[in-house]
Each structure stands twice: as structure tokens, then as C-alpha cells.
Amino acid sequence: MIRFLFKGLIRDKSRSLLPIIVVTVGVMMTVFLQAYMNGIFSDSIESTAKFSSGHVKVMTSAYKNNLSQMPNDYAITGVVDVLKMLRTDYPDMTWTDRIQFGGLLDAPDSSGNTRSQGNVMGMGLHLIGTNDEINRMDLSSTLLSGNFPKKRGDILVTDELCRKMNLKIGDEVTLMSGSMYGDMAMYNFRISGIIHFGTETLDRGLVVADIEDVRYALDMEDAAGEILGFFNDSPYDNKRAVALSDAFNAKYTKTDDKFSLAMLPMSGVGGMDFLIAYSENAQFIIILIFVFAMSIVLWNAGLVGGLRRYGEFGLRLAIGENKHEIYRSLIGESLLVGLIGSVIGIVIGLFFSYLMQKYGIDTSGVMKNSQLMMPTIFRSQINVTTYYIGFIPGVISTVIGAALAGIGIYKRQTANLFKELEN
Amino acid sequence: MKTIVEVKKLIKKFPVGTGFFTALNGVDLQFGEGEFAGLVGPSGSGKTTLLNIIGSLDVPSEGEVVVLCKSVGGLTPKQAAQLRKEELGFIFQNYNLLPVYTVFENVEFPLLLLNIPAAERKKRVLETLEWVGLSDKINSRPAQLSGGECQRVAIARAMVKRPLLVLADEPTANLDSDNSHKILQTMLKLNEELKTTFIFATHDEKVIGYLKRIIRLKDGKVVDDVVV
Numbered sequence: 152m153i154r155f156l157f158k159g160l161i162r163d164k165s166r167s168l169l170p171i172i173v174v175t176v177g178v179m180m181t182v183f184l185q186a187y188m189n190g191i192f193s194d195s196i197e198s199t200a201k202f203s204s205g206h207v208k209v210m211t212s213a214y215k216n217n218l219s220q221m222p223n224d225y226a227i228t229g230v231v232d233v234l235k236m237l238r239t240d241y242p243d244m245t246w247t248d249r250i251q252f253g254g255l256l257d258a259p260d261s262s263g264n265t266r267s268q269g270n271v272m273g274m275g276l277h278l279i280g281t282n283d284e285i286n287r288m289d290l291s292s293t294l295l296s297g298n299f300p301k302k303r304g305d306i307l308v309t310d311e312l313c314r315k316m317n318l319k320i321g322d323e324v325t326l327m328s329g330s331m332y333g334d335m336a337m338y339n340f341r342i343s344g345i346i347h348f349g350t351e352t353l354d355r356g357l358v359v360a361d362i363e364d365v366r367y368a369l370d371m372e373d374a375a376g377e378i379l380g381f382f383n384d385s386p387y388d389n390k391r392a393v394a395l396s397d398a399f400n401a402k403y404t405k406t407d408d409k410f411s412l413a414m415l416p417m418s419g420v421g422g423m424d425f426l427i428a429y430s431e432n433a434q435f436i437i438i439l440i441f442v443f444a445m446s447i448v449l450w451n452a453g454l455v456g457g458l459r460r461y462g463e464f465g466l467r468l469a470i471g472e473n474k475h476e477i478y479r480s481l482i483g484e485s486l487l488v489g490l491i492g493s494v495i496g497i498v499i500g501l502f503f504s505y506l507m508q509k510y511g512i513d514t515s516g517v518m519k520n521s522q523l524m525m526p527t528i529f530r531s532q533i534n535v536t537t538y539y540i541g542f543i544p545g546v547i548s549t550v551i552g553a554a555l556a557g558i559g560i561y562k563r564q565t566a567n568l569f570k571e572l573e574n
Numbered sequence: 575m576k577t578i579v580e581v582k583k584l585i586k587k588f589p590v591g592t593g594f595f596t597a598l599n600g601v602d603l604q605f606g607e608g609e610f611a612g613l614v615g616p617s618g619s620g621k622t623t624l625l626n627i628i629g630s631l632d633v634p635s636e637g638e639v640v641v642l643c644k645s646v647g648g649l650t651p652k653q654a655a656q657l658r659k660e661e662l663g664f665i666f667q668n669y670n671l672l673p674v675y676t677v678f679e680n681v682e683f684p685l686l687l688l689n690i691p692a693a694e695r696k697k698r699v700l701e702t703l704e705w706v707g708l709s710d711k712i713n714s715r716p717a718q719l720s721g722g723e724c725q726r727v728a729i730a731r732a733m734v735k736r737p738l739l740v741l742a743d744e745p746t747a748n749l750d751s752d753n754s755h756k757i758l759q760t761m762l763k764l765n766e767e768l769k770t771t772f773i774f775a776t777h778d779e780k781v782i783g784y785l786k787r788i789i790r791l792k793d794g795k796v797v798d799d800v801v802v
């Protein structure tokens with residue numbers, strides 16, 4: 152009997168081919184969109200993580216509580232030991248120390264008097280002798296001219312700051328800031344390169360120097376404001392980061408010790424929680440939209456097909472099936488169509504997603520003047536969800552479509568199904 | 575003679591607007607095994623309604639219809655389907671063949687529902703198609719057949735499970751005179767050889783000529799019932 156119905160399904164193209172095409176297209180779009188949005192979200196999450204928040208960040212608890220002020224008077228001391236401990240305890244993660252600071256940059260004229268001044272935000276990173284941070288933060292793409300710091304005293308400044316303060320490569324500048332102990336600190340740098348991020352807040356006044364210089368300048372020997380941690384084997388995983396932080400804090404954070412260590416997952420940073428929650432739920436929004444749209448299309452296709460098939464249903468009733476059996480076989484058919492369409496759609500969708508993951512779309516030309524910190528190459532990101540997400544709209548919508556269309560069988564009296572086939 | 579169908583004080587009312595339309599108004603009839611009987615009357619006289627109730631596709635409003643010792647008004651939809659599956663055959667004016675299936679598959683369909691094994695199915699389908707003279711068309715699709723051939727497939731489909739009772743609603747309405755006579759001769763032969771009971775609904779004089787019993791309906795009432 153099932154074989155008999157299957158034969159009919161295959162031979163009747165309007166019942167098989169047409170809905171399979173509808174499902175395939177819808178599923179393909181769902182899969183592609185999921186991978187695409189996943190790519191965009193995880194790209195912007197990843198670039199934010201790499202640039203400032205890490206997947207997790209270790210600080211002192213006082214620093215953590217005043218994170219936005221970057222209070223270096225609460226910096227981690229004995230950083231070498233802390234790093235050693237972190238690298239031993241979490242061998243599957245990468246740890247790197249950074250110092251963030253604020254200050255005033257002063258450009259002297261030839262006689263030593265102030266020529267121009269500007270407020271700056273600064274970052275101290277491992278730059279000399281290693282490319283790790285340059286690669287991680289994709290700094291190469293921001294370097295307009297000059298070099299990354301090669302020797303002590305080298306500093307990078309943004310192009311806008313250069314324009315405002317009338318600076319050029321090779322100029323001497325003095326950084327004035329507060330030391331770790333709260334007194335005034337001054338240090339002379341030489342501009343080695345000019346950078347541009349394409350983000351207003353950063354370009355207005357960011358300086359980047361080697362972390363050892365910054366330590367010296369701010370009197371922070373063997374100290375760092377923050378230690379960023381990254382999962383080696385995966386992009387940001389919120390559950391994992393939260394669990395890791397909770398366990399870490401339970402072990403190290405002491406409420407009565409401002410200098411006890413504390414870990415913050417990326418989602419704990421203001422603003423990021425929303426992005427992360429949104430990226431996790433975006434795929435369900437896509438599914439919902441597609442289930443809804445495809446159900447309506449398939450419902451209508453099912454209604455048209457169903458009307459055409461009232462003759463068949465009437466006959467099958469006469470031959471001795473009951474309405475439940477016919478309804479059930481209708482649902483079974485749709486399930487089959489949904490599964491076949493889903494599999495084809497997923498394969499095609501994955502193929503396009505893969506291409507989009509591998510090659511991406513380069514929008515750097517279009518996005519030149521964007522104020523957003525956005526990746527310039529849009530890439531898809533296939534994850535586990537990409538493989539099965541298509542089944543949800545593919546199968547649910549065909550079954551809903553058939554279930555709605557098939558209600559007509561029950562609404563009509565048996566004898567009336569015959570009327571329709573008599574006339 | 576064994577009684578196959580018993581219709582007792584049957585009334586059928588259809589809801590129309592706020593009231594009712596009485597399509598059958600007190601019908602009393604009996605059909606025995608091997609009858610070749612016809613419900614004859616003008617359009618709207620209640621022939622199809624009566625045939626549908628006998629076929630357990632519809633239920634009485636009042637009175638009782640007993641088919642093969644089962645009262646159709648008291649059957650659950652599942653029991654009614656069971657009765658149709660095992661004992662009844664239907665033939666329609668429009669043949670109602672399934673277009674995507676071959677002649678063989680259309681005739682095989684009722685046997686699939688009865689879970690008859692494949693070898694037995696094949697034997698019976700071929701045998702039945704031979705009775706109706708379509709052995710050379712088993713792999714054709716309905717669209718490739720003439721109207722008369724289609725109706726012969728429909729007869730084979732109704733007969734293949736050897737039902738006790740076949741209900742035929744205007745079976746010749748779409749056929750020319752030549753084909754009408756052919757299918758009527760086929761059905762008469764089956765009636766005589768297999769003792770299958772046939773009940774027709776018709777206003778076609780050609781059909782009436784073959785009937786062994788003529789029941790005249792008018793406005794939902796039996797006005798005449800003669801054996802010829």
C-alpha cells in the first residue's frame with residue numbers, strides 16, 4: 152500500500168516535484184541565511200574579542216568593577232607568575248597581557264615648548280619581537296604608513312590624531328599619564344607608524360605601543376591591567392566562557408581583596424551581552440520566518456492539489472479507506488516530500504555557504520566610510536546548526552501545509568466528496 | 575433467497591438554509607442475492623441519496639438500512655469503511671480512475687487495501703481484466719483509453735474483490751449507445767456467473783432494458799416496484 156502511494160506520488164509531478172522544489176528553495180535559503188548570519192555575528196564577535204574583550208578577560212576584582220575607567224592602579228601585579236599559572240591551568244587557551252590607559256600626548260617644538268596637545272587612549276601590546284598581537288588584532292590592515300614598533304620608544308598613532316596635532320612619522324611626542332601608584336608619569340616616544348581603523352572613536356585618538364614601553368612609562372613593572380584569554384579550538388562559546396569564569400571566580404575572587412583575580416566572559420562586557428544573545432537567537436528568527444512563509448505557500452499548493460484530488464479521496468473512501476487513513480497518508484506524503492526537499496536544500500545551501508565561507512564577499516570598497524567596526528569581508532560560518540536547521544522549516548512547513556489543506560477532507564461529508572467527483 | 579439489503583421506513587433530510595429538504599421520504603425495500611435491480615426516476619428523485627446510504631457513504635435521518643446484516647446508521651466511520659472495503663463495489667458515472675496509475679494498478683488498488691499477497695493480487699487482476707475484455711490494456715494509463723474502456727476498468731475495479739453487492743450510479747451517462755450495451759452485457763454476465771447483486775441508479779432507457787427489477791422513485795418515494 153505504501154509502495155502504491157509512493158508510486159503515485161512520484162508520477163504525479165504536481166504532488167512531488169513542485170512541493171519538493173518549494174521546500175528545496177526555502178530550505179536552501181534558510182541554510183544559507185543561517186550560515187551567513189552566523190558568519191557575520193561570529194565575525195564581529197570575534198573581532199571585538201580579539202580587539203578588546205578576549206573570549207574571557209582576567210583582571211583584579213577592583214579593575215573588573217571599574218572596567219570602563221581602566222584603573223591601572225588596580226592592575227594585576229606579578230603578571231609573569233599569573234600568566235604562567237593560567238597557561239598551565241588552561242593549556243587549551245591562549246593568554247596575552249595588555250595595558251589600556253588614558254593620557255595626554257604632547258608634541259614639542261624645536262625649543263621644547265608645547266606645539267600641540269591631544270587626549271589619547273592607549274594600548275600596550277606585545278609588539279616587539281612577535282607578530283602574535285598584530286595578527287590577532289589584524290593591525291596590518293590598519294597601518295597606513297611607517298612600521299610597527301621595532302625598538303623601544305616606538306609608537307603608533309592614528310591618522311586623525313596626526314592631522315589634529317600636525318604630526319608625522321619620526322616626530323617625538325611625550326605621553327603624560329598617571330602611574331600605577333597615582334603620580335604623574337611622562338615618557339617620550341617616537342612615531343613609527345600611522346594607523347587608521349575606520350571607527351570614529353578609535354581614530355579620534357588611539358596610540359599603540361609595545362607593552363614593555365608602557366610598563367616603563369606608567370611605572371608598572373611586572374604588572375598589566377588585563378590578561379585576555381582565547382579558546383584555541385573554537386570561536387567564542389558563551390556557555391563555555393561563562394562556566395570557565397564562574398569556576399575561576401569561585402576559586403580566586405575574594406570579596407575582601409580588591410587585588411584578587413577575577414575573570415569576565417565576553418558576554419559580561421557591557422553591550423556584548425546583547426550581541427551574543429542576538430546572534431544565538433537570530434537563527435530561530437530565521438526559522439520562524441521561513442516556517443511561516445513556506446507553510447503558506449505549501450498550504451496553498453496543498454489546497455490546489457487537494458481539490459484536484461477530491462476525486463481520488465472519494466474513490467479511496469468508496470473502496471474502503473476511512474478519512475483518518477487518507478489524512479494520515481496525506482501527512483505521510485508531505486513528510487516524505489519535506490524530508491527529500493530538506494536534504495536537497497541542505498546540500499545546496501551548505502554548498503553555497505561553504506563557498507561564502509571560503510571566499511567571502513569583499514565589501515571594503517563599499518564600506519570605506521563606515522562608522523562601524525565591521526569586518527570588510529563578509530563570510531559565512533557553517534556550524535553544527537547549519538547542518539540540521541533546514542529540516543525544521545522543510546519538514547514542519549510541509550506537514551503544516553498538508554495538515555491545513557487536508558482539513559477539507561473532514562469538513563466535507565463523505566457523500567459530498569462524491570458530489571464533487573460526480574460533477 | 576438470501577437478503578442482502580433491507581431498507582426500512584427510510585427518511586433522509588438535508589439541512590437547507592434554516593430548514594430541511596426531504597430527499598427520501600419513507601422508503602421500504604428489500605434486495606436479495608443475485609438481483610440486477612435499478613432505481614429509476616427523474617433527476618432529483620433521490621436515487622443517488624439512496625445508493626449512498628446503502629453504500630454506507632451516508633447515514634439515514636430516520637428508519638433503518640441493513641446491509642449484509644449490518645445497520646449502516648449504527649456503524650462507526652471505521653466499521654463503515656470496513657464494510658465497503660470487504661463487501662461493496664462502486665461504479666460511478668465519471669469512472670473515477672486514478673490518472674497516475676495504470677489499468678492494472680487501478681484494478682489492483684482494492685486488493686491492496688485487503689492485504690492480499692502480490693501473487694494472488696496479480697492472478698485476480700488479470701482474471702478480472704479478462705472478464706471485461708481489457709487484457710491488452712493492462713499497462714495503459716486512463717488518459718489513453720476511451721470512455722467505454724475506462725468504465726470497463728471501473729467495473730473490473732469494483733468486481734476484482736468479488737463483492738456481494740455492486741452499486742452503480744448512472745454508469746452509462748457518459749457513454750455512447752454501443753459502449754453502454756457492451757458494459758451492461760459485461761455486468762449482466764458477471765451477475766449471472768458470480769451471483770453478484772447489482773443495484774443501479776439510472777434514468778437511461780438502455781439500462782432499464784437490461785434490468786430484472788425496476789424500482790421507480792419520485793420525490794423521494796417508491797412509486798412502483800416491478801420484476802420483469
Ligand SMILES: Nc1ncnc2c1ncn2[C@@H]1O[C@H](COP(=O)(O)OP(=O)(O)O)[C@@H](O)[C@H]1O
Nearest residue numbers: 588589595597616617618619620621622623624
Ligand atoms: N448534501 C445535500 N444537501 C442538500 N440537498 C441535497 C444533498 N444531496 C442531495 N440533495 C438533494 O436531494 C435531492 C435528491 O438528490 P439525488 O439523490 O442526488 O437525486 P438523483 O440522484 O435522483 O438525481 C435533490 O433535490 C438534491 O438537490
Ligand SMILES: [Mg+2]
Nearest residue numbers: 621622623775
Ligand atoms: Mg444522481
